[in-house]
Amino acid sequence: MAQLIKFPNIGKKNFKIPYFSILGVLVVVILVTILWRPLNLDRTMYVPLNSQAQTTVTDTPSSSVVVDYGRIDMLGAKPKTDKVTQSSDVPEDDIAKDELDDLAEEKDNTVQYTISRGDTLHDILNRYNVNKNDIAQLTGKYKQLANLRIGQQVSWTTDDNHNLLSFNWTISSNNVRLFEKSGNSFIESTETMEGTLQNVRITGEIKSSFVADARKAGLTSNEIGIITRALQWRLDFRRLKAGDKFAAYLSREMHGNRLSNSKLLGVRLKNGNKDYYAMLADDGKYYDINADSLSQSFFRYPLAAKARVSSGFNPRRLNPVTGIVTPHNGVDFAVSRGTPVLSVGNGEVVIAKYSGSAGNYIAIRHGRQYMTAYMHLDKILVKPGQQVKQGDKIGLSGNTGRSTGPHLHFELHINNKPVNPLTASLPINEGLTGKSKKAFIERVKSIQSQLNF
Ligand SMILES: [Zn+2]
Missing domain, CATH: 2.70.70.10 (Glucose Permease (Domain IIA))
Incomplete structure (x- = not known):
């Protein structure tokens, strides 16, 4: 124009x-x-x-x-x-959302969220309807919260009226910052919490929908999100049918009873007679069991x-x-x-x-x-x-x-x-090759053995 x-x-x-x-x-x-x-x-x-x-x-x-x-x-x-x-x-028509989109608008009082490109804490909490005063208090007092990095995990807990009770920021596995509501303000807890890693195997069967059944089986919204993103190009989750099965193998980092961070090591979805796998590689991306990319290029x-x-x-x-x-x-x-x-x-x-x-x-x-x-x-x-x-x-x-x-x-x-479509990072559909492919296929065998139903 x-x-x-x-x-x-x-x-x-x-x-x-x-x-x-x-x-x-x-x-x-x-x-x-x-x-x-x-x-x-x-x-x-x-x-x-x-x-x-x-x-x-x-x-x-x-x-x-x-x-x-x-x-x-x-x-x-x-x-x-x-x-x-x-x-x-500005179009008049909004794109209809479905259950998977609604994962982002969880009603859980505790929300776990992975930082992605362009996120600011203010925007994230706003999107989840957290009390605006609390957002201003927290971000105003702790300027370091402007330094969230892509891939880091944050989680927070609100009461039923959207008031923020506590906020967790996982900088690294042994550096977790905790901000707790105290009166009208927030205080940063100084104790460093030593996390413990647990490998967890979760399996289930589709009865109503993937989201509902995965949650029933014990997966968190965040983990369900990781699974649906990893397999988004291979499988339309809305088309899964009753009787289809899933198995996930996760490494969860616990601070006491609280889950601070989870890593999906591998997942298998059985849709009819077909198996779909997403396995985590050293580069942080997911591939199928043959080390082929799960992405689609744009x-x-x-x-x-x-x-x-x-x-x-x-x-x-x-x-x-x-x-x-x-x-x-x-x-x-x-x-x-x-x-x-x-x-x-x-x-x-x-x-x-x-x-x-x-x-x-x-x-x-x-x-x-x-x-x-x-x-x-x-x-x-x-x-x-x-x-x-x-x-x-x-x-x-x-x-x-x-x-x-x-x-x-x-x-x-x-x-x-x-x-911005000119600068956004877009998925690349390149599989692993050479040494990294060999190492991946070796490692994937042990994870695959955890994915029996
Ligand atoms: Zn325009």
Whole structure:
């Protein structure tokens, strides 16, 4: 939706002088932009399909690319990029949630949570409806809580009225911080709690649903989440049937009676006659028993050819008209009407319809954690419920809904939260090879023997 600058009647003879001065200014701006571009490449640099997160920021682009994109972008961005954005991308339709999504909205009084990219303690506790005063007290008093790292585990306990009673932060296995409510404030407990590791085997049979039966068997919400994420590309948990079986082998770290951290060493799900395994490797990822990846790869871009980014992901975008912060939850690609739009991964179409200011709108669910959305389309070529493959043509880009020019608005949601699709880390489907494969297969045998029903 970035727009070209419109020059007023510059063709007329009596406008020759302003025309040349504008041209002069333009040349200066182009030069400045060329020099400035390399610092900002990650925002507009085109990265071909299939490239992974690590390659998004290219530090040695050819100079012609810089000039080319620098110039176009400069024109588009002239009166401050953030302010020219005028289209709105809010669909009327929300994606329906299911039981597995609701795991994140647990009613348990104690919640265990693994930190993922972009999380802040404030946001996490807010999402779980923890009393806002308590959140402010805790995060205001203990600034170190701003240093949560991806993969660390936190847990907290509330009373029935959402008041926070205690908060645990597992920095490492022998460094667990405990913050307890005392009066109107929180105090940090200074004792270091020595954790003990326990290996636990949990098995069960599906009677109603995986979530309900796994919980009945003794798995925590957090552990169920790890299992459904590990096998999300192999198995649709909603399709498990009564009589299907599961077995999980876990290493649980206990502090007294309290579970502070759990690691899923391996899991097996028997769906009909088929067995599905997810086994933990040394790299912290899960593979099947043959050391093949359980992941699915994603295209970084939903387009087959180069496209300029006319407006980036911006959770704090200011609406130029209203002055109100209206997040731009995706990335806009300046493509002409009718450009084929491709699904970035295998998945199921959950929405395909005209939807408010989003115009013709498609949303695709990929596994459990990933969702992509494509807006302002000219034509929709898929139907809700349809299974699509990576690279399938799902629509044609357009200018429908509230949009000021032809472009494709593309969103990526991870765990129901919009993230920057240009920089988000995406799964890679590479299996183990060589020595690490050998070691893995050796080790997996002993874990597999724990996964009998
Ligand atoms: Zn947009």
